[in-house]
Amino acid sequence: MKYITDTLDFALERRSAVTLGKFDGLHRGHRKLVKRILEIGKDGFETVIFTFDVSPLERLGKGPGGMLLTPSERAQMAKDLGIDCMIACPFNQEVRNMEAELFIKEILAEQLRAAYVVVGPDFRFGYQRRGTPQLLREMGGRLGFQVEVLSKEEQEGCPISSSWVREALQRGDMPLVEKLLGYTYSFRGNVVHGRQLGRRMGFPTINMIPDRQKLLPPFGVYLSRVRIRGRDYNGISNLGSKPTVDGSFVGLETYLYDCQEDLYGADAQVSLLRMMRPEQKFAGVEALREQLAQDIRRGKEFFQ
Numbered sequence: 529m530k531y532i533t534d535t536l537d538f539a540l541e542r543r544s545a546v547t548l549g550k551f552d553g554l555h556r557g558h559r560k561l562v563k564r565i566l567e568i569g570k571d572g573f574e575t576v577i578f579t580f581d582v583s584p585l586e587r588l589g590k591g592p593g594g595m596l597l598t599p600s601e602r603a604q605m606a607k608d609l610g611i612d613c614m615i616a617c618p619f620n621q622e623v624r625n626m627e628a629e630l631f632i633k634e635i636l637a638e639q640l641r642a643a644y645v646v647v648g649p650d651f652r653f654g655y656q657r658r659g660t661p662q663l664l665r666e667m668g669g670r671l672g673f674q675v676e677v678l679s680k681e682e683q684e685g686c687p688i689s690s691s692w693v694r695e696a697l698q699r700g701d702m703p704l705v706e707k708l709l710g711y712t713y714s715f716r717g718n719v720v721h722g723r724q725l726g727r728r729m730g731f732p733t734i735n736m737i738p739d740r741q742k743l744l745p746p747f748g749v750y751l752s753r754v755r756i757r758g759r760d761y762n763g764i765s766n767l768g769s770k771p772t773v774d775g776s777f778v779g780l781e782t783y784l785y786d787c788q789e790d791l792y793g794a795d796a797q798v799s800l801l802r803m804m805r806p807e808q809k810f811a812g813v814e815a816l817r818e819q820l821a822q823d824i825r826r827g828k829e830f831f832q
Contacts, residue, residue, distance in 0.1 A: 538639060554605050
């Protein structure tokens with residue numbers, strides 16, 4: 529997959545099927561748009577996601593902060609879905625002040641060579657968000673591309689949105705987050721050395737430091753699934769600052785069932801399935817050890 533970012537200087541060689549939007553979580557609503565351009569792409573068109581390097585609202589200081597997907601995660605997911613090209617447009621002064629009509633003519637028609645454009649009903653673009661699906665249709669007729677406006681994907685009769693995902697995530701409702709996204713919420717990174725307190729207590733763990741751009745659910749203990757070195761493990765993960773023994777930084781510490789390997793330095797993906805309890809400070813290490821043993825027993829019962 530071609531990944532173009534930090535520039536407006538690009539041009540496609542083939543005519544394309546393009547979908548436009550924030551795609552900040554690539555949730556089920558976004559995937560509905562992606563699925564449609566992939567279907568169109570079977571006729572020989574290059575499939576393109578056109579988005580922004582950072583949400584325009586966040587760049588303007590009006591967004592909620594924290595990403596559902598980091599830029600690298602989003603690009604990898606687009607590649608895995610089968611997209612030919614992702615363009616993460618810089619939301620700079622030039623783009624911010626670009627009139628919608630100019631964007632359609634120069635970016636969509638000339639640089640992207642759009643044959644089909646697929647958007648949602650509430651898509652807005654251009655200076656002061658004056659661009660609408662209706663404007664795309666009107667200009668598409670003159671510039672030689674077709675426009676499809678797809679209805680919102682729904683969950684239990686309600687439209688799926690990134691804001692709904694964020695609300696569920698910040699409550700720690702991981703089953704709902706998974707339903708809205710269409711995949712489990714996860715953290716990727718290298719396994720780093722911790723203080724090895726878990727090992728000394730009889731519960732060896734792997735440690736990761738979440739990307740600072742990533743939106744975090746509430747600190748606490750979660751049932752998790754971990755993919756590492758091509759294998760999947762069930763686990764129990766503590767997300768937080770470990771106030772009983774440290775409290776100096778935010779980390780993700782995971783006990784893996786049925787794993788005795790040395791995993792330091794390996795790449796890992798930790799998916800949070802369900803919140804078991806909030807993070808808490810215990811009276812001492814022995815009280816913490818007893819709680820960890822209880823958490824591990826409860827987790828084992830769940831996975832069995």
